Structures are given as structure tokens and as C-alpha cells.
Amino acid sequence: MTDATTAAEAAAPPTPSVWRNADFTRLWTGQTASLFAAQVSELALPLVAVLALAASSAQVGLLTSVVKLPYLLVSLFAGVLVDRARRKNILIATDLGRALVLSVVPVLYWTDRLGISWLYVLGFLAGCGSVLFDVAGQAYLPRLVEREQLTRGNSALGASQSAATIGGPALGGVLVQWLTAPVAVLAGALSYLVSALTVATIRHQEDRAEQSERVTPAGTLREVWAGLKFVFGNEPLRAMTVMASIFNLSFTALEVAFVQFMPRTLGLSAGEIGLVMAALGPGFLVGAAFAGRLPQRFGYGRTMLVTASIANLVMLGISTVHGSGFLAVGTLMLINFLFASFGVANNVTVLSIRQTLTPDSLQGRVAATNRFVAMGIAPVGALAGGLLGGAFGLRATVLITAIGLSSALVPLALSSLARIRFDLPAQIPLTTPVTKEEA
Template identity: 40%
Template structure:
């Protein structure tokens, strides 16, 4: 069997456009992405407009969504021992749909509380971790190895489109239906995703214990996943780079809107317009990522992407002058940053999928989530502290410098020398591939 779970003699499909199982996965993920944009807007608005929550209470909603990732390393160790990853993904979608649906029901009875909102945040966040740790091995068995970049490009394009159109759709639904009722649209997208994924048929095999021995305890399996990440040159460098750039990007994340409003003196409409125009950079990056990686090589494209993602924060920090220059600087920075993150994510995700052994995928995904996502709230807190002490403009420049320098983790690793996914084998270090075209 190949790494994708298909017989080694079976040729990869010439186009994913004719691959029914992948199209169902892509459709389900696309619907979920649009639903997520609605909830990202609606949940904080429920706290602000309906429950009159304080700034700290509103921030806690976002923090609680991310909090379950701190236990992802343990959940990933458990998921690796479960045979039916598809069923776990369907279960995760159904749990998220049910949790979100409780909000409009409670609203109709006048029973929404802050505690209820917090509970929904935790449950949907935990179900998201279950979905993501199950997704890694499922994707590898569904998509042929040579199609990893193409598949991630299509999934990334859907995510980018959702960021372009999703906020507008979410805003219209909130305006028309109220925030609690608008959340129901997100619940429906999870139901549709569960239906589509449930119809996918793919060979799934359990991770067997070596020599038929008894499976080690969950904590031991979690340590094995973390040990593989730390010992593997590609996984170690990619985690270090991702964690560093995420820390500094979240330093900037909490300051950007505040800086644009108070320092650049842009209206909410102007900021939204700049972000909407900027989000098209992500769509363009997702579409062009396969071609660019073919020309530059996978590793160089990853390194280029992380620089393009982080460096434009400095453009925002340096913005000034006439109104059109301030809006243009914000839009241009968001455009280049969105383009860069697609080059980075699509190629790095594909490379990681290529080198992780089948029986370790969920454990590695869990270890990554615990470290990589766990650093984000710390970055946001650091940004708030730094902005208070040093000011927002210097803080954004620090975030740009720190995020850009995360590329050093790649330049001192084998990743930058990898030209194609064939240059790395599961469970082994890479060998330099042929020069890119």
C-alpha cells in the first residue's frame, strides 16, 4: 500500500476535479469555512449586544475556543488508535452543529447566558481538535501523494474565498436575523459537512501494535508523537518556524484593527474594505501555490511564503499620509500577507503529510496543535502588553521583524533544499530533490 492508502500500482488520478471522494471532502470543508466566518462575527456580538459583556469577557470567548488545543497532544494519541477516522470527523461535525444550535434555541426562550456562550466555545473548540487530529490520517489515505499540493491548494482557495465573502455574508445574516439566529447557519454547514464526509468511502486501517503486542498507554503514545516531531529534522524545523511566526503574528493580530482605527484614523468601513481587498491575496496565493512550488521548489516556496506573510506588518506600522495612502497601505499589506500564508501553508502541510508515518499522523497533529496553537493566546497577551509599554507602531515593527526572522528555522534545516515531495520519505529524513523548473 502507498502512503495514501491506495495500492502502489494504482496511478494517481489525473485531476482531483474528477475525484468524487475528494470533491465531497472539499465541499464539506468549504461549507464549514463559510460557517466559521459567520460564527467568528456572531459569537462576540452575542456577548457584546445581548449579554453586555466586558472586554475581558468577550476576549475569553475567543480564548476558550482555542483552549482545547492544549490537550490536542493527548487527543491525537487516542485518535491514532481508532480505526474509523471518518466517523470521528462526522461525530465532530455533528457535535459542533448541536452545540451551536443550542444558542438560537436558548435565545428564543430568552435563556442565553455568558456561561452558555463559554460552554459552546469550549465544546466547539474541542470538537474542532477532534476533527483536525482525525483529518490528518484521513487526508493522507484519501489523496494520492502526488496530489497533496493540488488538494491543499483547492482547500486553501476555499478558505481564502470564505475570508473574502464570509464576513459580508455573516454581517448581512446578523443584521437580518440577529446574532444568535445567524449562528444557526453555521450549525447547518456542519450538518452538511457531516453528510458529505459520511458519504466518502476510503480504506482505513488501524495502527497495529508492533509484533501484535499490547498498545502502550495514551501518555506514552503522546510522548512518541512529540519525540518524532523533535527528532525529525523537517518536523522539528517546521514546528519551530510555525510557532515563532504564530507568536509574532498574534502580537500584531490584536493591535492591527486598533492601530488602524486610532492611529491611522480609518473608519470601520474603510478597515473592512481594506481587509476585504487584502483577502484576495490569499485566494491568488492558493491558486498559484502549485505552480510556484514547481518553479521554485517546495522548500524555497515555504521559506518565501513565511517572509511574505510576516514582513508586510512593517508596512502597516509605517503607514501615514493621505487617507488613500493609509487605506492602500493596509490593503496592500493584507494582500501580500494573505498571498504569503497560502504559499507557506499549502506547501508545508503537503510536505508534513509526506514525511509523517501513517500510524503517527494524529499524534503528530496533536503535538503540533498543542504547541503551535497554544502559543497564539500568549502572542495576543504579549501584543497587548507590548503595545501598552512601547506603543502600537513599535510593537507592530517588532512583530514584523520577529515573524520574518522565523525563516531562519527553515534556512538552517533540510527544508529549504527540498525541491519536490518525492525528496522526503515517511519516517525518514529528506534527500535533496532535482532542481526545480
């Protein structure tokens, strides 16, 4: 970077606080309520199956899988819908839809008509709503804030995600304890209503996307293909997608081994395992707190590379831990804290770059492609973790999968992403032009 560029950056006026944007504040409030509702219902639905229906372990496992299945089945098509319609309307509709779906659970329970089959259907529908809300939320943010505010906006939303991940299950557990599981599901439905009402107050006026052709199955598939083509034909976006695929494959396999490694290899008690996993919570919050400042101070490329390197490489330390004493527990807690802190900071930076590089007409499909890749590879990773654990032992599997995490750094280091600094649009030109047909 030249002295002139450095001087220009130093003289540039500071970016206005994202919190001065009333529409962003409304979006953040609505998404926070929605995230807590999702976490509460994610815990409460299986507990309804266990406590109210005496479901078997296999039935509970199938229910959990059914709720996650929409990430594989509908993500890409959700992206097409988000790019066709007004994103605010989609957020409101999915909140209202999930509120209606979840409110059916206690009604069926109170009328003695609730069965496990109903939970499969309602859980799947709620999962579809969550996928659509997730994609629409990521695509809507760039319409509400300036490009230079994206990192701060994503950091604030990341903090909400972290808080919901930590507090949502705890809140759900308290509600189940005090009010029973079906009523806890109803509480989640009411939270979705709060989200819908808050998002409805956003004043920003959206223009409906222009339709280049009639809405037909063939046209929908062409739009899905246009999103995939844009992501994999664009060098920076392709690098981020490959990195996410390698990471999620390795991390899911590591999770499967790690949850067995702690009690079986190290001999940790349930309480000690709880402490190790609890360290992720403060890490999430700390990472979200400083994520918005790092790119502006150190540049996007350096921030992405350093945060990814620390988050991924620190997991290599798990396989070196021995024993079940204070030192072992403390070491694992520190590893989890660092992983969560720098992992969240990396996610915020990656999301901000992806939103900046994507034309508004493709925001939904690019976000959906990312979710499809990130969630779609997870079942393969889980299977691989189990097979590796049986073949090579848990300690070796933890090491192998941690090395896999480290290999996710390769596509990042070799891409143009690692070399960018502050001006994203100028430093990373779109390598795949957007045609009218694709838009």
C-alpha cells in the first residue's frame, strides 16, 4: 500500500455507528428474538418427544435429523425465492409460519392428539422456515447498511447468535422445568411473533426483483444454477466455499471423536466435560465483540488469515492432553475459548467479504449456496469421525481431524483474499460477470 493510500485512509471520516441506523436496530432486535426462539424450540421439541410421548432414542434421533434436513433439501431453492421477493416480507412470513407451526404442538398435546409423526411433520416445517429466515437475513443486511458498516453489523448479529446459542438452551430448560415441554414450545412461538412484529416496523422500502422469465420449474433450476455458477466461477467466493467445506467436514468429524475422547480416553467426569464445553460461550461473545474492529485496523485479508489460523491450529493441542486433572481440564477450556473467539471473528469477516462481493440480485442464492455446502457436508464428516475412531482410536482421530481443520487454511492462503486490505470492491474485482439472465 502506498503512502498516499495510507494518508487517504487516515484522513477518511470515521464510519458512522451501525446502531444509529434505526432499521438495522429493528432487524437486530427481530433476529435476536428469532434466534432465541429457534434455540428454545430446538431443545423443547425433542423433550416433548421424550417427556410427553415417551419416544425411543431412535425416534428422537430421527426427529433431530428431520429438523436439520431442510438445509440439504431446500437451501438452494430458498436462495432463489429470496432473490425474487422482498426480503423483509420473507422474514416476517417465516416468523409467522414458524409461530403457527409450533403453536400446533401444545394444541395437539392438550387435545390428546399429539403423536411422534406430528412432531416429524411440524419439525420439518419449522426447519424449512429457519433455513429461509437464515438466508433472507443474510441477504437483507446489505440493503439496510452501508458497505463499510457490514462488518460491524455482522459482528452485532454474531453476538446475538452467540448469546442465543448460550442462553437459548438454558432458557428452554427452565421453561420445560417450570411450564412443561409443550408450553415451552409455545413460548418459542410467541418469540417468533415478537420477531415478526419488530421486523415489520423496518421502514426501508424494497423494490421487488425484476423477473427475467416466468416462474417455472425449469426457470427455478436455471436460477439455482446461476447462483452455483457465480460462487464457483468467482475465485474469492470459490476459495471461501472450499474452505468452509473442508472446515465443516473436518470439524464435524472432530466433534464426534472429541465427545468420546473426553470421557473414554481422558476419563473426564460429566461435570468436567460441561466446564470444557461451557468455555465456548464466553469465547463466542468475546469474538463477536472484537470482530467488527479487526478488519478496519489490520485489513480484511490479514484478519481472515490470522483468525482462521489461530482458531484451526489451536485444535491440534487437543490430542496432546493427557490425564483428567485440573491441568487437562484447564487446557481444553483454553483451547475451546480460543477456538470460539477467533472462529467467530473469522466468520464475521468472511460473511462481510461475501456480502460485499455479491450483487444484490444474487445475495440470496450465494448465501444459500454457502449454507448448502456448510450443512450438507456435515453428515459425511460425522460418519467419517465414527469410522476413523473405530479404525485408529480416538486420540489419533482427534489429531487427524485437527490436521484436516488446518488444511482448510490452504485455499485461503493461496487465494487473493489473503492479500486484500481495506477496500474490498476495488481490491477484489468480480471474476464472473453478472448477466441479466443470472440476475
